Amino acid sequence: MTAVATLDDVTMRFREHTALEGVTTVIERDSITGLLGRNGAGKTTLMQLLTGHRVPSGGRVEVFGARPFENDDVLRRICFIKEGQRYPDHFRVRDALTAAAMVFPEWDAGLAESLLRDFDLPARRPIKKLSRGMNSAVGIIIGLASRAPMTLFDEPYLGLDAVARRLFYDRLLADYAEHPRTVVLSTHLIEEIASLLERVLLIDRGRVLLDADVESLRGTALTVTGPRDRVTAFAGHHELLHSESLGGHSRAVVRLRGGATGADAGDAGLSWEATSLQQLVVAMSLHTAPAPTRATEHLEEVTR
Numbered sequence: 442m443t444a445v446a447t448l449d450d451v452t453m454r455f456r457e458h459t460a461l462e463g464v465t466t467v468i469e470r471d472s473i474t475g476l477l478g479r480n481g482a483g484k485t486t487l488m489q490l491l492t493g494h495r496v497p498s499g500g501r502v503e504v505f506g507a508r509p510f511e512n513d514d515v516l517r518r519i520c521f522i523k524e525g526q527r528y529p530d531h532f533r534v535r536d537a538l539t540a541a542a543m544v545f546p547e548w549d550a551g552l553a554e555s556l557l558r559d560f561d562l563p564a565r566r567p568i569k570k571l572s573r574g575m576n577s578a579v580g581i582i583i584g585l586a587s588r589a590p591m592t593l594f595d596e597p598y599l600g601l602d603a604v605a606r607r608l609f610y611d612r613l614l615a616d617y618a619e620h621p622r623t624v625v626l627s628t629h630l631i632e633e634i635a636s637l638l639e640r641v642l643l644i645d646r647g648r649v650l651l652d653a654d655v656e657s658l659r660g661t662a663l664t665v666t667g668p669r670d671r672v673t674a675f676a677g678h679h680e681l682l683h684s685e686s687l688g689g690h691s692r693a694v695v696r697l698r699g700g701a702t703g704a705d706a707g708d709a710g711l712s713w714e715a716t717s718l719q720q721l722v723v724a725m726s727l728h729t730a731p732a733p734t735r736a737t738e739h740l741e742e743v744t745r
């Protein structure tokens with residue numbers, strides 16, 4: 442594994458708010474990493490650190506072996522497509538592409554033209570007159586045609602319809618296969634992009650909750666259902682992420698320990714199914730959310 446970027450014990454504070462705390466991770470060369478997490482988890486902040494838009498309050502960020510902040514040698518190898526990207530008021534679609542062609546050394550004009558056709562974008566229309574989804578498509582075209590060694594997409598699909606999103610995933614995968622590079626993609630549409638991802642970095646309230654190879658995650662999380670006592674007994678041997686009960690029946694999401702498999706759940710008299718990446722992310726994020734009982738206790742304290 443070769444690292445393109447490393448974050449070492451990184452903290453980012455905004456006055457009294459800590460957006461990231463003790464984040465240590467590696468972004469691998471030529472991989473597609475999904476940056477996941479709930480609203481306000483710290484995904485955009487992490488991308489801003491990787492792209493030199495911010496300097497960490499603590500710890501060290503390195504990209505291509507150096508600190509990215511005000512480092513042209515690093516920054517010219519990075520393309521950052523931000524959520525709701527803005528362009529100069531007078532820019533037409535064509536102007537945005539011409540400007541991008543000057544900024545990115547690996548720019549592929551042929552790819553940009555074919556993407557323009559794919560997304561059905563009018564090259565001469567002023568960008569401020571584009572619909573929200575068309576505006577997002579401009580960012581996606583720039584991100585893909587830049588062929589930047591590290592490309593970051595921060596929730597790139599505001600307003601994009603399902604067909605255009607599918608187009609994005611297909612074109613990304615096809616171009617990535619021919620021109621491997623490092624892609625980091627933040628999204629809430631986990632189910633849609635799960636098959637694209639090679640790595641997943643899950644951030645929860647500023648901390649890393651999961652940093653793993655997607656392949657290695659497969660089969661390690663199960664959703665088991667059955668009589669409550671059996672589910673409880675089985676979950677006791679593994680890491681319980683989430684559970685719900687109705688009458689004497691329970692359903693639980695567990696991360697397996699000790700090389701266990703679905704067959705072990707079957708032997709324990711339970712029904713089981715593999716947990717999808719989305720289910721796993723939701724269960725893990727809920728697992729760390731403040732417990733309702735604690736919130737209630739706090740409320741009671743305040744009322745008293």
Ligand SMILES: Nc1ncnc2c1ncn2[C@@H]1O[C@H](COP(=O)(O)OP(=O)(O)OP(=O)(O)O)[C@@H](O)[C@H]1O
Nearest residue numbers: 455458459460478479480481482483484485486487
């Ligand atoms: N400039 C800032 N000043 C103060 N707080 C900030 C600033 N930028 C971000 N934050 C806070 O840091 C936290 C992380 O924000 P961030 O935008 O990184 O989250 P996110 O994971 O990208 O969220 P979303 O999925 O909603 O886009 C949030 O609580 C946010 O309010």
